[in-house]
Amino acid sequence: MLQFRFRLPLQASRPALAFCGSRTPRVSTARFISDKPNEVFTRLSDDNDPQRDAFFKYSWGSWLKNDRVEKEKRTTKFSIEGLTDVIGDLYVQAKVQAKTDSSKDQVAAPSYNPNLTVSLPHNLSADNIKSLSPNETLKITAMASIHEGKHHRIYKVDTNAGKSFVLRIPYATNSEATISYRLKSEVATMDFADLKLGLKVPKVYCFGANALNPIRQPFILQEFIEGRLLMRDWTPLEDDAKDKKSHLIKLNKVIEPLSQFQAKLLSVPFNQFGSLYFAKDVPESQEPAYNGETNPSLANRWRIGISVERCFWRQKSAMTLENVKKFTGPWSKDKPLDVVKDLGLLEAENAKARLALQQADASPAPVDETMLREQARTFENVAKISTMLFNTKSTVIPNMDELLKPRLHHPDLDPMNVLTNEKDGDATYLLDFENTTIKPFILQNSPQFVAYDGPKIYNLEEDVEGYKDLSEAEQVQYQFMYKRTRNQHLWESALNRTYSSLISAVAPPVKLLRSPYVACVERKNDAEYLLVDESLIQLREVWEVFAKNKLVDSTKFPLEYTQEQLQKHADDLNAFHEKLIKSPFAATQGWIPQDMFENLVNAGILVKEANGNYAIKQ
DSSP states (O other), rough: OOOTTTTTTTTTOEEEEETTTTEEEEEEESSSOOSOEEEEEOTOOOOTOGGGGGSSSSSEEESSSHHHHHHHOOOOOOHHHHHHHHHHHHHHEEEEEEHOOOOOOOOOOOEETTTEEOGGGOOOOOHHHHOTTTTTTEEEEEEEEEEEEEEEEEEEEEEETOOEEEEEOOSSSOOOHHHHHHHHHHHHHHHHHHTTTEEEEOOOEEESTTTTTTTTTTEEEEEEOOOEEGGGGTTOOOOOTTTSSHHHHHHHHHHHHHHHHHHHHHHSSSSEEEEEEEGGOOTTOOOOOOOOOOOOHHHTEEEEEEEEOGGGGGTTTTTTTHHTTTOOOOOOTTTHHHHHHHHHHHHHHHHHHHHHHHTTOSSSEEEEEEEHHHHHHHHHHHHHHHHHHHTTTTTSSSTTHHHHHHEEEEEOOGGGGGEEEEETEEEEEEOOOOOOEEEGGGGOOTTTTOOSSSOOOOOOHHHHHTTTOOOOOHHHHHHHHHHHHHHHHHHHHHHOOOOOOOGGGGGGHHHHHHHHHHHHHOOHHHHHHHHHHHHHHHHHHHHHHHHHOOOSSOOSSSSSOOOOHHHHHHHHHHHHHHHHHHHHHHHHGTTTHHHHHHHHHHTTTTETTTTEEEOOOO
């Protein structure tokens, strides 16, 4: 029986290679719950054998539109022979490192290797990667695809040294340069979290920032951790217990470890806003990432470079790399709101670049020109209002100086991203640091698993008039609002315990002030610029009150809207919500889990059109 590892989707296709000798591995493809996978055979020496293709192809789900193209982007074909060479080289480096280790306090610098990989020698101890016999050659004995995520594929790799590795390969859904920056920053951030913050994270042994290495793919090779997903314990719609206590214990079992992770991530204030890299990857920066380091081997290990937060790189193919980099930092710690300003300017420039391609008949896909013009206007408004969103000298908001300091922000603090390891005393490991950035805490929203911006209900009978007389269906709706409110309140209470100096960031006025920026960060598709507009218009209604209380840096709302613009926005927003209601898979951008997709096709609910796309039968 195949075991649960990391964020393995239920019933996802899981190809595996089990090596029989040195020449003929066995390729098996199995569903998640399967006692005996189907097996086919391929030659290890034949890198182009089509029978091994299933091991690399995306199979977790399908798209209603452009399914073939989307799956091709997520094909992760790599060189198995090259992987063997890379892992074998790590064992050679481990022997050298064992002879040169002189002090546990001294940490070896990253090694930039001739094969265009970068290894972290301090993680290559015998305790971490085991060891081979003197005359033994490294061999990969088995491989399995254990997770097909949103942004990368995860393989488990077993060796004859008795050590299992995780090979992470990003999907080619972004440019090569974007993936390179993202990988470099992610590894450096995990290294920082391990060595400086003392967080439990998988140890990284080696990575390649592009496809020029022996594996022929950008990759991260890291520690395999056996454990249980914390998500299995998360029951967000848990009913309140009669004893008014046991349900809180159950919910806090998930909230507390994630809150502790956040507290450690926030504990080091940095000298700039941006993202972390190893010093050699940011040669133009001479400033240390942070002050006060007493360990000489860590003092110059990291630097701050351009931000890898996803919103700065998502769907930017219409712009050149150099033009994108003009807006991605790093930013001075004295100008915290420039993070918001540059995001607005970047999105406006991107809309204009896409519009130019559309008008020149050079757009890769047809786009509504009116929508692109509206996008440009909206994001220019974000840039215009950005430096006035907060009065950075405000004394009304407690600890404003602390809220504006550069602090590490993990965009995926989520129980799906945490493993509990029973063999390590139920220690919790934070697995994935993709797109981590450094920005003011006042701009950091609650994690998605507890975030809630709907109507707040703290007590059903007190806050909902006539609650007991409502129908069962109406009561269920209010119970949902109550439970979402409760969960977010538990998260904010945990923040107050772990980092009370930052608690004012969750005050309702502060949330409202950052809402245009949060809407920009969380935007997933073209039409969601309307949500950015909506947040700006909501601010317009309360700006005068905020100005009187010296929360904002301008007495007059800096944007102007005509009645025609407001009416058009209201009509467009209503149409947007109506379309969402009529589009069951809009939230996933048309992606459907594979088993559900097949069932819907077999039931005749999804119908294939002449152009190859699928539509819901009306």
